[in-house]
Amino acid sequence: MGIPPEVQNVANQRIVEVLVSKLRRRQVVGSRQTAIETVLVLRQVVSKARFSNIEQLIHIIKAVGRRLVQAQPKEHTVGNTVRKVLHHVREEYQAVSRAGPSTQTAKSSFSISKFVSQGQPRKQNLTAPKSDTRSTSLRENDPNDPDSFAKGLKPVLMEAIQDVLDELETVYDNVSKSAKDHIHSDEIILTIGHSKTVESFLKAAAHYRNYIVIVAETAPSFGGHEMACSLSSAGISSFLVPDSSIYALMSRVNKCILGAHAILANGGMFAITGSLLAVSAAQAHSTPVVVCAGQFKLTPLWNLYHDYGALDFADPSSVLGFEEGSLVDKVDVINPYFDYVGPELIDVYITNDGDHPPSSVYRLIKESYDDDDHEL
């Protein structure tokens, strides 16, 4: 299908470029911040976009998404947000197009393969839904008024994108809602690194309970130091320990609470280096492992390349600096940024949308994203 050239140039819009360069230089810090910025960019793109049917709009969004993902493939929240927006766009479009008289062929080809993948034919397509205020029917590809389709759809889309943005902004509050049910008095919690989600979770629980937190310092990023300072200034008794003592202390720990970088479709996750150690030690002591993460971290990717994490390596000089001059060229230094933790090691994911066991993550992904969008 022919895409008019002005549609294709959208991908080069300035605002997209700005975000692309920020991503490439890793100037955006934090998964949630990245997601928020992506949504803002998409909102601009959609509001300025010109399209006369739904496929064009989706094509535009996908093109932008592809550019952003290519800028920083390790930051999965970018792709996830784009997919989420696409899902909402399609949903809104379905809702609106059903209201109008131009219904699709409701009884689309029902074949055996559809039967297998979608189950028994549901009757939703046939009945008319509740009447909307959207009485104007959408005319696609109208040659007289090419913008009517876009104009009709845009307000709805803006609302949908605003929903996504709202969800992102309230992530920490929603995750922390159930904090006091998960942490009991006088428990000893172990955490590593500095995850803002876990931080807000623990601080929320501190309002109701008195407990102790052990923070492992997580060399070489030393995120544990900031976490410990932040928690102790909130009044939680904290212990800062080096990573080597995780196994030693695990016999006293009641729960292990960690953050995630991305949650994969098989229920596993990418998390900061050191998580695999903590989780394995927890399993050896039968300590429950709880992961706090927002739903925007759900990634419809299965673990590719197995245990090699996200294949992202950080600066080796923080491990072995140049002051050890004689060693630097004789020795290989490895400083991976992420670990892959398998689904069998995690007990529950606490997300802003409730608590889920790892075995139902694939279902969450099916609900949040459309199958067509797995590959942008």
Place this chain on the structure above:
Amino acid sequence: MTKAERREQQERQRAAKAEKAAQNSGKNPPKSANKPSQSSGAGAPALTRRGSRAADFPPKGAQGQSKDAKAGADDKGAHTRGLRIFSHFGLPKPTSHKGEIHPAIVRLGLQFSEFKITGANARCIATLTAFKTVIQDYVTPPNNTLSRHLMTYLSPQISYLVAARPMSVTMGNAIRQLKLDISGTDIDLPEQDAKDALCEKIDTYIRDRIIAADQVIEETAGNKIKDGDAILTYARSSVVEKVLLAAHADGRQFTVTVVDSRPMLEGKKLLQVLSSAGIQCTYLLLPAVGSVITETSMVLVGAHSLHSNGAVFSRAGTALVAMMAKQHSVPVVVCCETYKFSETVQLDSFTRNELAPVELFKSFPQNRPQDLSSLNDQPNLQILNPLYDLTPPSSITAVVTEVGVIPPSSISSIPLALGRTML
């Protein structure tokens, strides 16, 4: 006698503290931070006493504050309870009384407390060498025999060392052997001969149980290293270093991955030694071990001591490495001389451990300038730095000793097999 003195001293201190606590209500957290430093010595009696001292806290906190709101008392209770579970780890106290301590021992104590000499073998050898000097300088007072008086002369020296830094199992075993030798000296022997005989026994001990044992271990463990292997080791064990250098000198081709951890960062020294010998090395920090363990063919670690249930007490972090290796079906081999055997059974890392001084923790590497003071003035923040941990026998595949390669739990049957009563 000195033990009794110590006991009195601690009773006095406890009484004083009870008074102070009754007066100052809201100062519990800083006091419990000071509490470990007030303890002296880390012998077994002190451990139980410290435990009972800690038990005094909740009642002290609760009593005499009847006017306070209940929430306030609960708060204090929670704080002290939290810090209490780690309270039995003694922090080393800077030694004060020098009295009749031999200067060699004083110097040794200083080296221990500043972590200039680390490692079970190194400490044991240094201690025994220092004792040789002490014995040579010793003069038997009149109306006394060497075999009876020397021991009482050495005791305060030993407790001085223990005060500087808790005794390692190796030191304990060596000193026990020394005591046995001293009490076995012939009464009729002239003093200088007796002293020479003792020094020779010490030399023999070092030579047989440590140096020669290491050589046998080098060879035995070296045979397990095949060409093309990727060996992983943690921190710095003197034995493992010897094994790797010997195997390399033997012409075997292998690579070594050195896993290191803060705050001691001992692995760097090992890295220096190995790479100057020409071995291809990789270096990484402990959290990254999960990424490389799949490529490893064998894990080689040292031990501080070995217990009769087969558990290995070693540098903190060894348990993590062994656990990861076991999960990925990588054999874990512990290189350990038989004199490191301890007859006690340890169940977890809390039974007996040592906390490193906080200053050691805060020494950041140069490339990461940090505002260290931010760590100091947080009232709810404690820094805990256990130096050792316990690796359960299930994570260990084999132990290489000078009597051969044995499964970890068989170490207790060795004395019987060798016809000795104790190791």
Place this chain on the structure above:
Amino acid sequence: MPVAHSPIQALKSSSAVPTTILEDPSGSLSQQGFDVYASYQRILENEEIATPLAAILALTELIEHSKAGTMFELVKELHEAAEILKKRTTNPISLNAGTELFIAFVTLFPHESDNFADLKTKLVKQGQDYAAEALTFRGKISELALDFIKDDSILTHSYSRVVMQTLLRAHKQKRISVYVTEARPRGLGVKTYEALTAAGIPCTMVLDSAVAYVMDMVDFILVGSEAVVESGGLINAVGSNQIAIIAKAAKKPFYALAESYKFHRLFPLSQYDLPTHNDDILSFPRHAQRLSPVLTARPSVAPSPLAMTPEQILRNPRVDYTMPDLISLVFSDVGILTPEGVSQYLVGMFAG
């Protein structure tokens, strides 16, 4: 007569049954007019078609030749045909998967058209279309699995068409090496070995008893399937369960490749809860087995490996059941699934 695509046309080359619908004035259908089992056998001669697909196609042909006048009669005929097929096959599990899928589809097919003959035509077309599409499933699965294969050593069991296709596809882009088990007693592993070596893939045969020995050298295990059941478990040639258990002990991933028509609504509680299990399997012989004369006549100078007698082999199972906690992922044309995810599809099809 609906025009079929070429692969289907090949099937219709030789038909033992007249290809026109006989007009039966009495309106009742005689089952003897159409031998569904012969049709099934004929379809199976095409190597590319798996048993469930062959069952679906056989039932499709039945509809073609059926003289039923109402949906009720048609479904009844289909059930009877399925029973016939089941009775005459030794291992009916995958066959059942196909027949149940098709019968459920037929029952749920929205039929607004009043003309029943018209409906039958549509059903037949659906069946043939599906079969044609199903032949692309293996390609889809191999594309999905490709992302998980690096330059790896792969262990596979017996012979499976979908695994073969995946390995050949992977060989084009990556450097894989394959261990294949012998898979006694049928020895289909040899077939895999020959096909892979002919394609230039480094391959070696492994004794069934040496799987534990080789497991540490393997990166992951790839097997095909006869059926994937509701629990998320796998039914496959005997030996798969063993390999899965060893893989779990060695912490290697175990992947199953299964086309979606192999999803079966069965929930075995154990090996002995399978429909293929009967009391004869692994029972003790009632009288002492005499050595077959061939063995006793052989001189002891040349020791060749002793072999089980055919009776003893018959007393051993042909398929076994692998529990879902041993399986890492199931690759199917509907996507990559965790074992728990399989039941979602089955419930969608058959529940309610």
